Amino acid sequence: MPSNTFLKLGEEKRKRIEEAFLREFAVNSYDEASLSDVVKKLGIAKGSIYQYFEDKLDLFMYLVHTCNQVKLRYVGSVAAKGFPDFWAYFRKLFELGYQFDAENPLQSHFLHNLVRNVNSPSVRDLYDELMLQSVRGFGKMVAMEIELGRFRDDLPVSTMGFMLFRIGTSIQEQLEVEKEINPGKSIEDNVPVYQGKREVLMQTVDNYIKLVRPAFDK
Amino acid sequence: MPSNTFLKLGEEKRKRIEEAFLREFAVNSYDEASLSDVVKKLGIAKGSIYQYFEDKLDLFMYLVHTCNQVKLRYVGSVAAKGFPDFWAYFRKLFELGYQFDAENPLQSHFLHNLVRNVNSPSVRDLYDELMLQSVRGFGKMVAMEIELGRFRDDLPVSTMGFMLFRIGTSIQEQLEVEKEINPGKSIEDNVPVYQGKREVLMQTVDNYIKLVRPAFDK
Amino acid sequence: MPSNTFLKLGEEKRKRIEEAFLREFAVNSYDEASLSDVVKKLGIAKGSIYQYFEDKLDLFMYLVHTCNQVKLRYVGSVAAKGFPDFWAYFRKLFELGYQFDAENPLQSHFLHNLVRNVNSPSVRDLYDELMLQSVRGFGKMVAMEIELGRFRDDLPVSTMGFMLFRIGTSIQEQLEVEKEINPGKSIEDNVPVYQGKREVLMQTVDNYIKLVRPAFDK
Amino acid sequence: MPSNTFLKLGEEKRKRIEEAFLREFAVNSYDEASLSDVVKKLGIAKGSIYQYFEDKLDLFMYLVHTCNQVKLRYVGSVAAKGFPDFWAYFRKLFELGYQFDAENPLQSHFLHNLVRNVNSPSVRDLYDELMLQSVRGFGKMVAMEIELGRFRDDLPVSTMGFMLFRIGTSIQEQLEVEKEINPGKSIEDNVPVYQGKREVLMQTVDNYIKLVRPAFDK
DNA sequence: CATGAATGAGGCTTCATTCAT
DNA sequence: TATGAATGAAGCCTCATTCAT
DSSP states (O other): OOOHHHHTSOHHHHHHHHHHHHHHHHHSOTTTOOHHHHHHHHTOOHHHHHHHOSSHHHHHHHHHHHHHHHHHHHHTSSOGGGSSSHHHHHHHHHHHHHHHHHHOHHHHHHHHHGGGGTTSHHHHHHHHHHHHHHHHHHHHHHHHHHHTTOBOOSSOHHHHHHHHHHHHHHHHHHHHHTTSOOHHHHHHHTOOTTTTOHHHHHHHHHHHHHHHHHHHBO | OOOHHHHTSOHHHHHHHHHHHHHHHHHSOTTTOOHHHHHHHHTOOHHHHHHHOSSHHHHHHHHHHHHHHHHHHHHTSSOGGGSSSHHHHHHHHHHHHHHHHHHOHHHHHHHHHGGGGTTSHHHHHHHHHHHHHHHHHHHHHHHHHHHTTOBOOSSOHHHHHHHHHHHHHHHHHHHHHTTSOOHHHHHHHTOOTTTTOHHHHHHHHHHHHHHHHHHHBO | OOOHHHHTSOHHHHHHHHHHHHHHHHHSOTTTOOHHHHHHHHTOOHHHHHHHOSSHHHHHHHHHHHHHHHHHHHHTSSOGGGSSSHHHHHHHHHHHHHHHHHHOHHHHHHHHHGGGGTTSHHHHHHHHHHHHHHHHHHHHHHHHHHHTTOBOOSSOHHHHHHHHHHHHHHHHHHHHHTTSOOHHHHHHHTOOTTTTOHHHHHHHHHHHHHHHHHHHBO | OOOHHHHTSOHHHHHHHHHHHHHHHHHSOTTTOOHHHHHHHHTOOHHHHHHHOSSHHHHHHHHHHHHHHHHHHHHTSSOGGGSSSHHHHHHHHHHHHHHHHHHOHHHHHHHHHGGGGTTSHHHHHHHHHHHHHHHHHHHHHHHHHHHTTOBOOSSOHHHHHHHHHHHHHHHHHHHHHTTSOOHHHHHHHTOOTTTTOHHHHHHHHHHHHHHHHHHHBO
16 A cells, blocks of 8 residues: 555645556556656656555555546446446446546556556456456346346356456457557557547447347347 | 577477477566576576577567467368358367367467567567457458358448457456466466366357357347 | 753653664664664654664664663672672672563663674774673672682683673573573563573573682682 | 586686675675675676575575685594693694684684674574584583593583683684784785784683683593 | 576665755 | 655666677
């Protein structure tokens, strides 16, 4: 955990530090990321980092936590209940994701980059936890839809839940493979990753939904 | 590319070297992987590596290529045509994948680990290329199935192809998340990753097929 | 020297600070001892230490002085004159030493640990001075015993004095080597070092006296 | 243990390196001793040290071993049997010690400095072992002298053995306290510690023997 | 062609000390 | 007077890479 010293830092300075490290970790792997480099860019003393965090890993884990919380403020802000059906809710999730990404590109891509850093056991555990969180969320919704008689009931909930989770991540991947977006470059250039790509994104989402609906609906 | 020196090495020695590095890269990230360590375990001179390869990256890229080729010998050994329908072929792909994994665990998991090493632009490019190769393969089949009037034709082929690709990788992931398999540990313990898990694997495959068929079939 | 600021601190607080540092220096070498750690445990500001002392060495030297003074309150409380012969007095010294140790384990073992910290010239000088103090004390007594016709007079007083001094320290050492006591562990566990070892200690003292008497008596 | 790399180094270079580190460790405590400094003085790369030794401690332990072995070549070269009585042998030990010191001042004072480095558990263990070796050696001789009817038999052998061991170290200490020798300075100035002090040393030895004989002889 | 010693940049981390509040 | 954030030098260690043998 970060020390009080860090938490009590002025909003501005704290943000500046957080963002500098997010940028580093969003572009590099945990090992490649160099505290020395970041510190140099920040113009602060190397020792200061160790007044703020226990060590490199502590700093990294803190960033995971905060980013996840920021993201949850978006995707956790709506409940499935308020929507006519599950797919409307599912669609909304991507709109919120888009918004999260647009307003917090660093956080968004730091989280995307997480998968490259699961070598360290601690990071691995945290990553798995985050993943499970999401998968279970989908699992619950699947269970509810089945109960409501809207989803088929001849398959394990876990399979269906995992599939939904994967559809989500696949969309970003496809756009990346098809060069619609380029997170790495965007981060370096300090521009939103989905800049001008809202339509493409939501169109892809709609396609995916159209595709997989028959797989889930009763 | 590896030098002729390397290629003319005795089969046995070459394999021993390749496998040692595969093991290292299958368990560690590119940065964490230590040539020094591997060389020590191999009992060969550090300098030799630089007679065989230009540098660490060159060695790594070489491994990507060979592993991919080995894998293609499995999954490329059958054609969709020979099967009653696409899903029978799709299912066969996993049986072949299982076989590849059982007979080449190092290669298999080196490839799985690739995603964690896409930081270097060269690796990234190669990774994307491999991915595209696979996605396009599925794309072609989708196109053919549409032509045969068996798949729906109201969605972009690319979306459907990518989806199929993702289903494939999701299966391994789900088994990992649900702790059915533990690649990292298996590699370290030098045992096949899917040892005794064939049934579980194919059952999961069948579930996924059952799930997504309605999404693709006309 | 400590500043007035320190001396005017409340008895309780001053003691708390002193003991925390004694504990650190009693277990670690001067270099290993970390002011940061102690300050953290104490819950006081780092800067305060520098209001109390000039620097780490100043603090250390202060502790040497106080500990020595405490010790002198014990071993300096009796005079050889009051005893039937020198050896009765010598024996008493150990009883007092035992008492000092039992009642001030931190101070006692900080002093024992001194020998490991004589690298800094200042510490070295102080250590030598303390040692000389003790050696000279014994020297004077030897001189007196010679005058009284009780000790042999065919050897330098300094040799005899030093020998007596060394016998003293040897006793603790022997008990340590033979694992009867374990100062390091005792300090960490916050228990008296000679707990339950009074008999063993005095028995060893008696053995040493029995051994060396013929060397000194006329 | 040092690597083969180190052992196969040219005699000259190896000595140069060993001596540089001995000098550093003979003057500083383990913690204060700076590999960086030594390496700079030596004009070799920092990394080289880690081709020779596993780490700082490994290097240190190696030095302890070699120095001890060198010393044993001196003091272990004679057996008590060859002497008319124990005290003649005891005296010889110091002549050999003097010789060892004169011919290997670095090694000699590195060993003397050991006591300041017993904070690290590994060093502590080794130090205790060395000490015990010596103490037991004296113990055995005491036992034999008792058997021969030359030493008194009314006291524990361990007490008598430890006393003899301590007499040995006391002699150097006394000369140090009395400023006859100044190991620290001598090392820095690169001159033998006992230069021109042979007479003083042996006179002191003789005094000690004269003093303690009555304590041991029957 | 193989060797393996040497390199030195660079990484993370610790710590006593300073100084503005 | 007390605080504690900031400092930055210094430490140990790792590693890919080079090059003379």
